[in-house]
């Protein structure tokens with residue numbers, strides 16, 4: 001798509017030059033030279049060639065704050081995505097964090113390879129090769145290699161514990177999900193980093209794997225995986241005969257049906273928690289209340305909101321494993337301090353990547369608040 005077509009497709013020609021996008025942008029607040037408004041203006045005035053060579057094209061966190069607030073409904077997120085696809089054709093890329101190891105892992109998964117991605121499944125977990133529900137695990141098994149003990153960038157995390165939690169919770173709901181060794185990365189990061197062909201290859205491989213399992217329902221813990229399978233697979237590969245469900249939607253329903261129960265609290269003192277809305281779960285998928293409904297159902301848990309919550313929530317500071325910078329660290333530190341200011345003991349996260357990014361910022365800092373994935377809490381408290 002050339003820049004004229006991108007302007008048309010994303011309604012950029014409706015831009016009022018109001019600057020709401022720039023004033024809403026967490027990157028622009030830290031780095032005033034970054035201006036989403038200016039990028040849109042450049043495209044409007046026919047300087048698309050400059051945009052695709054502009055390093056700032058890769059500084060956007062695709063957090064969606066600008067898109068959600070734009071009074072003219074300019075689809076800035078898709079504007080960035082399409083511009084990156086064009087830039088990528090010219091060989092332009094973002095600056096990969098962690099020496100590009102995660103990007104390499106994602107690219108490799110889009111090719112013909114043999115994986116060993118299910119060794120995280122422990123004996124207590126019930127999984128199947130075929131069935132009604134497919135649990136889309138995403139890149140969690142690979143994150144362990146990078147961020148786990150002895151990993152390439154060891155920040156003391158165990159990302160695959162989130163996958164085990166998901167299966168434990170599903171088993172408790174009477175669901176024995178399919179978990180496949182042939183699954184690949186969902187393609188979210190390749191798509192948003194401009195690699196459309198890589199994304200397509202991953203999507204095609206995943207759809208074949210899901211079809212082979214006989215599953216008609218796909219459950220995702222990772223909000224980015226959820227949005228990618230639910231919105232982007234149909235948009236790029238046509239409508240699919242599968243229902244894509246986010247774990248917290250399912251659990252909120254089960255709670256209402258009385259099929260998700262929690263143990264009584266043994267203490268009079270509630271544990272104070274605060275909740276970080278991931279951009280993909282919140283602003284993109286508009287799933288705000290379900291995690292809160294689940295938390296309100298757990299005895300002894302008191303939720304205290306951060307000043308910026310739901311559609312106003314601050315991003316966790318980096319996206320797609322590109323351009324993780326001092327700007328990212330400032331945004332992450334600001335978010336952690338906002339969480340501490342609530343007086344909460346625990347900052348709950350609902351996205352494995354948010355957990356990684358915020359934990360990384362906490363590492364070697366004097367920030368004390370405990371960071372915990374909601375699935376950890378659910379598994380601890382499930383009756």
Ligand code: SF4
Pocket residue numbers: 014015016017018019020021022036037040066069070071072073074076
């Ligand atoms: S918020 Fe929307 S209308 Fe205002 S400058 Fe940004 S893109 Fe243009």
Ligand code: SF4
Pocket residue numbers: 021024025026027028036059060061062063064065066067076077
């Ligand atoms: S998506 Fe987020 S980071 Fe990117 S320009 Fe908009 S507000 Fe800024």
